[in-house]
Amino acid sequence: MAPKSTNPVLGTRALNRATLERQLLLRRDGRSAKDAVAHLLGLQAQNVKPPYFQLAARLDGFVPGDLSALMAGRETGRLVTMRSTLHTHTADDCFTLRPLVQAARERELKLFREGLTGVDLDRLTAYSRELVEERPRPVKELREALLTCWPDADPLALTVAARCLLPLVQTTPRGLWGRSGQVTLTTAEHWFGRPALQVPAPDATVLRYLGAFGPASVKDMQTWSGLTRLRDAFERLRPRLSVFQDENGVELFDLPDAPRPDENTPAPPRFLPEFDNLLLSHADRARIVPPAYRGRASHGNVAHRVLLVDGFLAGIWRLTETGDRAVLTVESFGKLSRRQGTEVSEEGERLLATMTSATSYDIRYGSLTRG
Numbered sequence: 242m243a244p245k246s247t248n249p250v251l252g253t254r255a256l257n258r259a260t261l262e263r264q265l266l267l268r269r270d271g272r273s274a275k276d277a278v279a280h281l282l283g284l285q286a287q288n289v290k291p292p293y294f295q296l297a298a299r300l301d302g303f304v305p306g307d308l309s310a311l312m313a314g315r316e317t318g319r320l321v322t323m324r325s326t327l328h329t330h331t332a333d334d335c336f337t338l339r340p341l342v343q344a345a346r347e348r349e350l351k352l353f354r355e356g357l358t359g360v361d362l363d364r365l366t367a368y369s370r371e372l373v374e375e376r377p378r379p380v381k382e383l384r385e386a387l388l389t390c391w392p393d394a395d396p397l398a399l400t401v402a403a404r405c406l407l408p409l410v411q412t413t414p415r416g417l418w419g420r421s422g423q424v425t426l427t428t429a430e431h432w433f434g435r436p437a438l439q440v441p442a443p444d445a446t447v448l449r450y451l452g453a454f455g456p457a458s459v460k461d462m463q464t465w466s467g468l469t470r471l472r473d474a475f476e477r478l479r480p481r482l483s484v485f486q487d488e489n490g491v492e493l494f495d496l497p498d499a500p501r502p503d504e505n506t507p508a509p510p511r512f513l514p515e516f517d518n519l520l521l522s523h524a525d526r527a528r529i530v531p532p533a534y535r536g537r538a539s540h541g542n543v544a545h546r547v548l549l550v551d552g553f554l555a556g557i558w559r560l561t562e563t564g565d566r567a568v569l570t571v572e573s574f575g576k577l578s579r580r581q582g583t584e585v586s587e588e589g590e591r592l593l594a595t596m597t598s599a600t601s602y603d604i605r606y607g608s609l610t611r612g
Contacts, residue, residue, distance in 0.1 A: 246492070248484050248492065250486055250487070254552075255504040256456065257552045258503070258508065258552065259499075259502065260455075260528055263452060264454070265281075266511055267508055271300075274307040275316055277300055278296075281518065282330075282449055283330040283331075284328060284329040285517065288514075291514035293308055294596060295517055305595075312417055315432060317330060318432060321404055323465060323467050324466070325349060335410065337446070339408045340437070341441055341443060342468060350405055353402065356395025359394070360391050360399070365399070365406065366407060368390060369407055372386055373431070377426060378427070379426075380400055384396050384400045412426065412427055443468070447462060448496065451482070451494060454518075454522050455496065456483075456485050456495035457494065457523060458491050458525075461523040465523070478494075479494075482495060482496065489525075491525070510550050510581070510584050511548075512548055513546065515545060515547075517547070530553070530554045531553055533574075546558050548573070556572050556573035557572050558589075565599055565600040565601060566600075566602065566603075568603050569592065569593055570604075571589065571605070572606075572608060573606070586604055590604070
């Protein structure tokens with residue numbers, strides 16, 4: 242029988258407050274949008290607007306133009322990285338995080354092997370690079386060009402292969418606030434004017450992950466990154482880390498000097514967009530999602546915009562804009578106290594003032610007593 246661990250126990254509320262502190266959600270932070278994107282190791286960006294709402298919930302004085310200017314100035318970019326999903330990263334992280342997860346992206350191609358029968362992947366990589374570095378290409382144009390070489394291949398498989406084999410950035414105006422544009426691709430090297438880097442060891446990213454999402458287990462980081470076999474990196478770093486355990490006995494690692502606030506530290510309400518990494522970056526989401534509300538942040542493949550109250554998932558919300566009028570609809574999973582309702586309304590007013598151009602707005606409330 243294995244000896245009982247003597248590591249200090251961190252309860253759910255303690256983990257909640259520590260994670261919120263790292264995620265800049267206990268109080269709005271004064272750092273720049275670029276520094277926040279770097280600290281958070283990127284912003285989930287499957288849709289255009291969520292990165293902006295993620296920063297609005299975290300930064301003092303943020304306005305959408307702050308991130309939009311970074312995108313336009315090529316200081317940040319959108320490309321597929323962790324969990325095979327689109328993220329907004331700093332230019333530096335496009336060259337560090339994408340190589341780190343490259344092997345996982347290439348393993349995805351096993352799912353499309355039938356559609357790639359007879360396709361020389363080295364040739365596909367070289368030709369795709371030639372096409373998108375000649376000029377940024379819309380997805381449809383890239384697919385049609387690849388089909389001229391491999392007419393019997395599955396069209397979707399060809400474009401997935403290009404995306405997996407190359408670090409393809411979505412070029413602006415796609416991703417800019419208030420602008421529209423089709424998905425147009427080029428390589429990170431071409432877009433940012435830098436050479437590719439060698440695949441880094443994961444150790445530095447482990448430390449950064451703990452700084453943004455810790456305390457956390459090996460499985461937590463594997464959930465965040467989509468990588469496997471990270472145990473060796475944690476073991477190499479163990480002498481430099483503090484070690485805890487959660488209430489279920491799962492071993493948790495953390496940076497020794499990282500903040501771990503008291504579990505009774507106030508946590509103000511926050512409106513988070515769909516796909517916020519706060520809810521996607523741990524194997525055990527109980528530190529943010531109460532057991533009674535598990536699965537209610539999404540419906541099938543559709544993720545909801547979520548409301549945090551006292552640091553935990555407490556409801557969902559939606560925003561509609563018609564002309565100069567905006568309506569924020571808040572649906573809570575349980576009854577809010579009077580004080581909580583007041584704080585939610587104040588946070589909602591801030592959201593509307595920051596993230597819409599409406600001259601008039603309304604906040605409406607409902608409840609969702611069943612999942």
